[in-house]
Amino acid sequence: MKSVVKVENLVTKFGSKVIHNGVNLEIERGEIYAILGESGAGKSVLLKEIIMLLKPASGDIYIFGKNIKNLTAKDEQRIKKEWGVLFQFGALFTSLSIANNIAFLLKEYTKLSKKMIDYIIDEKLEMVGLDASVKYLYPHELSGGMIKRAALARTLALDPKLLFLDEPTSGLDPVGARGFDELISNLRDILDLTIVMITHDLDTIHNIVDEMSILADKKVVASGTLDEILKSNHPFVQKFFKNEYVNTRLRNV
Amino acid sequence: MGFAKYELIDKNDTSYLKCYGIWRVGTIDKIEKKLLKLKNSKNLTIDAKDIKDLDSSGALLLFLLQKNVQDRGKKAEIINLSPKHKRLLEIVKNNFIQNGKDFKTKRSFLEAVGKSVIDVINYLIDFVGFIGELFVYTLSMFKNPKNFRFKETVYFIQSAGISALPIIGMTSFLVGVVIAYQTIVQLNKFGADIFVVDASAISITRELGPMITAIVVAGRSASSFTAEIGAMKLTEEIDAMKTMGFMPFFFLVIPRVTALIISLPILIFFSDMVGIFGSMVATRAQIGLSFEIFINRLYEVLALKHYIIGIAKGPFFAIIIALIGVFHGLRVSQDTESIGKETTQSVVNAIFFVIVCDALFSIIFTELGI
Incomplete structure (x- = not known):
């Protein structure tokens, strides 16, 4: 079981509008994998299909080697316990405090004592760089960046093996965004995580992403490491990576 | 494993x-x-x-x-x-954080009582402030009438008024039937059956018609006003409006209040008619009194003042319902939960204050001998 996520010949349609027409990609264990593309290229739709929120028109998606089309309810439940999803705007439960947001999964899925759960909450908050005093606050009392961190803490509560991140650094200040990158790459190293992210952040792509796929024209037009991508002549790649600004940036770092 | x-x-x-x-x-x-x-x-x-x-x-x-x-x-x-x-x-x-600070989450009884008292006081202050603001904007609108949003007002007359006709009709008809039916049973003991016309017509036009209408409208419109405005607040639409220099009062508040002030008296009139028709049907079924005799008797006993008192309550009820609905919508804070809380409160408060207002009217009119 080398590939953690594998997408084969995926076709997505909304009514008569075709979003994906034969998307293929393979994400290996331990990788930090990015999905790139213009807005409207169907990145979020692809992610939603992988995390079983949307059903594709045709094609196969394998997670941990299992085709998600014919999963038993029990297997589906098990897979869902082993992955974590960080939504773009956090999606914290507004009626629960931050502590209870993080404790939610622990309380539902484990029989840990309250004390141990408390220790874990503190640990996770510290890990994502939040002060322990936010524990008793509610999501609407936090700023956008703090919400994102708290949501990551919730995502990490069960120590998932596979992490999906939807634009993890959007809405963070540059310093915070680099810290986030470092955190993600550390987590990958230590916890053996596989990370799949949608991102537009060039620094993230340059610093931590191992491999990526470019979605355009309804399919994957380029994939591989940054160097491999840069060889592509596709207009989107040209526009995204080979402009004046990026050239200076990539040369400097 | x-x-x-x-x-x-x-x-x-x-x-x-x-x-x-x-x-x-x-x-x-x-x-x-x-x-x-x-x-x-x-x-x-x-x-x-x-x-x-x-x-x-x-x-x-x-x-x-x-x-x-x-x-x-x-x-x-x-x-x-x-x-x-x-x-x-x-x-x-x-x-790992050394001895994570302990945060007090539970309130003592005294603190809880104090907090709810302060909450009520703040609520009243906010409400008075809201009414003052509305007053100022309404005055400024009279000076500058093109600020009046005619299209929105008509839309709310349609959604809060005309769409409420079926449910108001049904409820009024049934109440009319029940009133006549129960009254006949009592009057029959004295052989004074014909007085059912007096009893049902006066009670319906004076009290029941306005009340039923107001309660139905409070349930339908106070809740929808709160939820609509609350959702707009949540998505920062109202803030966006303010930054563009539009006053939310002109767009959101005044059209709703005006629409209800116009529609409620008409709805009460409709409710009166259907309620009396319900009584007529019940009376004929119960004691065989024909529609003609019922209507003739109605001309003799139902003075115009009863009907006018009923209709005149309409605008007051309308203001109460619309203001409470809108006010609670504007109180929605940034979490989704508060929409539900404010909506519940707006319906409960609207119905409660409509009844309080009705009771006041009842006392005033009786004391004045009207």
Whole structure:
């Protein structure tokens, strides 16, 4: 079981509008994998299909080697316990405090004592760089960046093996965004995580992403490491990576 | 799936804790309580050689074990940890916060009472402020009539007024039937059946018609006003409007209030008619009194003033319902939960204050001898 996520010949349609027409990609264990593309290229739709929120028109998606089309309810439940999803705007439960947001999964899925759960909450908050005093606050009392961190803490509560991140650094200040990158790459190293992210952040792509796929024209037009991508002549790649600004940036770092 | 297991071996002055199995968040729950309560007075050596899988929660447990012993002034060490697990433990150690501050979450009784009193006072102050603001904007609108949103007002007359006709008709008809039916049973004992016309017509036009209408409209429109405006607040639409220089009052508040002031008297009129028709039907079914006789009697006993008093309550009820609905919508804060809370409150308050207002009218009119 080398590939953690594998997408084969995926076709997505909304009514008569075709979003994906034969998307293929393979994400290996331990990788930090990015999905790139213009807005409207169907990145979020692809992610939603992988995390079983949307059903594709045709094609196969394998997670941990299992085709998600014919999963038993029990297997589906098990897979869902082993992955974590960080939504773009956090999606914290507004009626629960931050502590209870993080404790939610622990309380539902484990029989840990309250004390141990408390220790874990503190640990996770510290890990994502939040002060322990936010524990008793509610999501609407936090700023956008703090919400994102708290949501990551919730995502990490069960120590998932596979992490999906939807634009993890959007809405963070540059310093915070680099810290986030470092955190993600550390987590990958230590916890053996596989990370799949949608991102537009060039620094993230340059610093931590191992491999990526470019979605355009309804399919994957380029994939591989940054160097491999840069060889592509596709207009989107040209526009995204080979402009004046990026050239200076990539040369400097 | 293996569980986390351990074995405790006592040697001379050192306890030897041999850990094996899978130490992950889902597998340590069986041993975690026992281990955290471990009261060991000796030095501790934790052998992690046979831990097959370790995640951050498992590592946290190992660290807590070590820390508990060290806090008692004894030595504790973790041995045979694989390099990867060692790094994990290191991270866990760095992220552990010494005696995490305790936050008070529960309020004492006195504090709770005080807080709710302050809340009520603040609510009243806010409401008075809201009415003042409305007053100012309404005045400024008279000076500058093109600020009046005609299209929105018509839309709300349609959605809050005309769409309410079926349900108001049904309720009024049934109430008319019930009133006539029950009155006849009592009047029959005196052989004064014909007085059913007086009783039902006056009670319907004076009290029941306006009340039924107001309660139905409060249920339908106060709630929808709150939810609509609350959702707009949540998505920052109202803030966006303000930055563009549009006054939310002109767009959101005044059209709704005006629409209800116009529609409620008309709805009350409709309710009166249908209610009296209900009484007519019930009377004919019960004692065979024909429609003609009923209507003739109606001309004799139903003075115009009863009808006018009923209709005149309409605009007052309308203002109460619309203001409470809109006010609660504007009170919605940034969490989704508060929409539900404010909507419930707006309906409850609207109905309550409509009844209070009706009671006041009832006393005033009776004292004045009208």
